[in-house]
Amino acid sequence: MLLLPQRKLFLSPNSSSSRIIFMGSKNFLLSKSSTTPHEHIRLPHCCSCSCSSSRNQFFHSNNRKNLIRFAPLKHFSPLYQRASGYSYRPHAALPIPRPIPGVNFESLERQLVDQNQLMILRQKLQEIGIDGDACMPGQYSGLICPSCKGGNSGEKSLSLYITEDGGAAMWTCFRAKCGWKGSTRAFADVKSTFARMSKITKIKQSTRVITEESLGLEPLCNELLAYFAERMISGETLRRNAVMQKRTGDQIAIAFTYRRNDELVGCKYRDITKKFWQEANTEKIFYGLDDINDASDIIIVEGEIDKLAMEEAGFKNCVSVPDGAPPKVSDKALPSEEEDTKYQYLWNCKDYTSKASRIILATDGDPPGQALAEELARRLGRERCWRVKWPRKNDTESFKDANEVLMYMGPDALREVIENAELYPIRGLFNFKDYFGEIDDYYHQSLGFELGVSTGWSCLNELYNVVPGELTIVTGVPNSGKSEWIDALLCNLNRNVGWKFALCSMENKVREHARKLLEKHIKKPFFDVRYGESVERMSIEELEQGKKWLSDSFSLIRCEDDCLPSINWVLDLARIAVLRHGVNGLVIDPYNELDHQRPPNQTETEYVSQMLTKIKRFAQHHGCHVWFVAHPRQLHNWIGGPPNLYDISGSAHFINKCDNGIVIHRNRDPDAGPIDLVQVCIRKVRNKVIGTIGEAYLSYNRVTGEYMDASVPDQIKKRRI
Numbered sequence: 001m002l003l004l005p006q007r008k009l010f011l012s013p014n015s016s017s018s019r020i021i022f023m024g025s026k027n028f029l030l031s032k033s034s035t036t037p038h039e040h041i042r043l044p045h046c047c048s049c050s051c052s053s054s055r056n057q058f059f060h061s062n063n064r065k066n067l068i069r070f071a072p073l074k075h076f077s078p079l080y081q082r083a084s085g086y087s088y089r090p091h092a093a094l095p096i097p098r099p100i101p102g103v104n105f106e107s108l109e110r111q112l113v114d115q116n117q118l119m120i121l122r123q124k125l126q127e128i129g130i131d132g133d134a135c136m137p138g139q140y141s142g143l144i145c146p147s148c149k150g151g152n153s154g155e156k157s158l159s160l161y162i163t164e165d166g167g168a169a170m171w172t173c174f175r176a177k178c179g180w181k182g183s184t185r186a187f188a189d190v191k192s193t194f195a196r197m198s199k200i201t202k203i204k205q206s207t208r209v210i211t212e213e214s215l216g217l218e219p220l221c222n223e224l225l226a227y228f229a230e231r232m233i234s235g236e237t238l239r240r241n242a243v244m245q246k247r248t249g250d251q252i253a254i255a256f257t258y259r260r261n262d263e264l265v266g267c268k269y270r271d272i273t274k275k276f277w278q279e280a281n282t283e284k285i286f287y288g289l290d291d292i293n294d295a296s297d298i299i300i301v302e303g304e305i306d307k308l309a310m311e312e313a314g315f316k317n318c319v320s321v322p323d324g325a326p327p328k329v330s331d332k333a334l335p336s337e338e339e340d341t342k343y344q345y346l347w348n349c350k351d352y353t354s355k356a357s358r359i360i361l362a363t364d365g366d367p368p369g370q371a372l373a374e375e376l377a378r379r380l381g382r383e384r385c386w387r388v389k390w391p392r393k394n395d396t397e398s399f400k401d402a403n404e405v406l407m408y409m410g411p412d413a414l415r416e417v418i419e420n421a422e423l424y425p426i427r428g429l430f431n432f433k434d435y436f437g438e439i440d441d442y443y444h445q446s447l448g449f450e451l452g453v454s455t456g457w458s459c460l461n462e463l464y465n466v467v468p469g470e471l472t473i474v475t476g477v478p479n480s481g482k483s484e485w486i487d488a489l490l491c492n493l494n495r496n497v498g499w500k501f502a503l504c505s506m507e508n509k510v511r512e513h514a515r516k517l518l519e520k521h522i523k524k525p526f527f528d529v530r531y532g533e534s535v536e537r538m539s540i541e542e543l544e545q546g547k548k549w550l551s552d553s554f555s556l557i558r559c560e561d562d563c564l565p566s567i568n569w570v571l572d573l574a575r576i577a578v579l580r581h582g583v584n585g586l587v588i589d590p591y592n593e594l595d596h597q598r599p600p601n602q603t604e605t606e607y608v609s610q611m612l613t614k615i616k617r618f619a620q621h622h623g624c625h626v627w628f629v630a631h632p633r634q635l636h637n638w639i640g641g642p643p644n645l646y647d648i649s650g651s652a653h654f655i656n657k658c659d660n661g662i663v664i665h666r667n668r669d670p671d672a673g674p675i676d677l678v679q680v681c682i683r684k685v686r687n688k689v690i691g692t693i694g695e696a697y698l699s700y701n702r703v704t705g706e707y708m709d710a711s712v713p714d715q716i717k718k719r720r721i
């Protein structure tokens with residue numbers, strides 16, 4: 001596990017009288033130093049700076065005389081704990097205070113108004129064209145609406161209300177043709193309100209022309225430089241990216257300047273509590289846009305500091321999104337360019353991104369970051385997108401973003417992350433690499449049954465083994481013993497590896513099927529009549545034990561009414577049996593007892609193909625082996641030999657689509673060999689790991705229904721030669 005260094009930063013590295021910034025996560029908190037109680041640092045404007053270009057005018061020297069003693073901490077500390085920025089909300093979102101009987105409101109109001117936040121609030125209102133100075137806290141004012149200008153008559157149709165504490169304002173234009181309404185706070189998280197704000201902005205505002213001077217931006221102070229240094233961002237990088245600061249009342253915020261062709265078009269602020277806000281009515285663009293002009297490879301990150309971190313690792317061709325990440329990927333279709341308000345910056349920067357052939361999405365590793373990557377990929381075209389894998393921090397966590405990697409692992413590690421970016425996944429398009437885990441498991445046989453499970457008959461070990469997730473078609477002429485053989489196979493698998501099964505055997509009565517299974521399991525006849533050949537029948541105790549075994553080992557899929565079950569119905573129930581009872585195998589016996597209604601324009605061949613696809617998907621998805629019994633069509637010139645898999649009634653797809661094809665055949669000619677001899681013809685094995693085509697012989701015990709390995713009779717040996 002990596003030990004993260006304790007981050008503790010002095011506001012002024014040269015000053016012993018400074019307060020301390022404690023770094024927790026990536027936030028920092030201002031706190032009083034014990035040596036200088038009630039003091040903190042104010043920094044001067046940059047007006048005296050001699051730098052010539054706007055990009056160079058952002059730093060003052062690290063000079064202690066720039067540090068001015070400031071108001072006592074208790075006056076400003078509550079501001080640091082509030083959110084910064086402003087937002088628009090529906091009118092109803094803000095409560096209007098009601099008078100409390102017996103309270104002297106005048107004196108109370110004076111106490112409640114926070115002049116700092118009132119000033120910031122009025123500034124916000126000013127920026128969107130509302131004359132906030134005309135409204136006193138706790139009062140309503142009628143103003144000319146900046147959106148509709150009060151129509152032809154210029155009526156004062158805008159009702160503005162400022163809350164008593166001066167922290168929030170709300171307004172509504174009562175002209176029906178306008179109806180503009182909204183609200184803003186002096187300090188609020190702007191993130192949650194962009195969509196609303198964009199709409200409002202669209203109605204009434206064109207983008208503002210802004211300059212460093214008009215925004216009151218000034219060079220970064222020493223403590224912010226030190227803060228960035230702590231985050232491994234150098235002065236040179238900050239200078240090149242024109243990172244500045246802004247003071248509002250007692251607050252100092254980092255100002256990330258958004259530029260196009262070196263012209264200031266927007267500004268985003270970040271305060272010490274990691275709250276963000278932006279200049280209203282400015283064009284939304286990528287941060288660092290000029291750095292991707294004509295770039296064929298682009299890196300997109302989720303925050304301005306990550307963009308700066310990328311530069312420290314040697315990547316200038318990087319931009320940051322301006323609005324952070326969405327909580328999740330939208331489940332709606334992509335909106336049109338005009339309606340895509342949340343991602344307007346992408347459309348505004350289309351000329352820059354359209355030239356790129358490779359776009360590396362280096363968004364945060366958390367779910368919102370991944371949702372952002374997906375939203376960007378949807379819009380930019382997944383085919384040219386790549387994504388990064390953030391390195392591991394410890395056994396349970398990974399680093400979250402570029403700045404974390406830079407801070408804790410260094411620029412080389414961050415470079416490596418970008419160099420090892422991988423293609424952004426496209427649904428349905430894969431690489432073997434995506435399956436390496438599965439391939440390794442297969443090689444090491446760590447999942448079990450990779451080589452197939454033995455049928456329990458040694459003569460079949462080289463020919464047919466049972467693999468989860470495969471489809472075996474079993475055929476044979478009527479009465480050849482197909483169902484008997486499958487039942488015997490299930491009993492073997494249950495006994496040897498504990499598999500459980502779902503049985504959809506339409507031809508069997510439940511009690512008869514139970515009898516056949518019990519006889520194989522207990523190895524005694526169910527009755528002591530005819531076929532029992534005077535062998536003692538199973539006892540009551542054995543029956544009871546057998547009944548428990550039946551219920552533990554099998555699920556029955558049966559249509560209780562007279563209808564024929566459809567394949568969908570069978571598979572739906574089998575799915576439940578897998579989930580509820582953990583069954584490993586499904587028997588569908590036989591095909592012709594299913595309901596095969598199909599649309600009039602579909603041939604039986606097409607129908608069978610679709611049905612088998614469904615069965616195979618079920619088998620693969622649930623790791624469940626399916627045995628599907630199908631009869632051969634009527635054989636006109638049959639001379640007693642085993643049928644061919646292509647003889648299966650319905651479609652050649654049975655042999656084409658199955659993984660394994662088996663024909664069960666039994667000898668009915670005493671001259672050809674013992675009458676109980678059963679021929680198991682393995683006619684198709686797709687997976688050579690589990691077997692090959694060939695034949696094996698079993699002898700059938702009519703008393704117990706068991707099958708045993710049998711030696712190949714001489715007559716047959718001779719015939720083979």
Ligand SMILES: Nc1ncnc2c1ncn2[C@@H]1O[C@H](COP(=O)(O)OP(=O)(O)OP(=O)(O)O)[C@@H](O)[C@H]1O
Nearest residue numbers: 477478479480481482483484666675676677678700
């Ligand atoms: N090798 C065999 N020798 C003698 N009888 C057998 C042999 N195999 C199966 N039988 C008997 O044949 C009958 C039919 O068996 P089973 O139902 O398994 O055949 P099937 O091929 O599934 O028939 P169908 O085609 O009618 O579905 C059963 O009574 C069974 O005991």
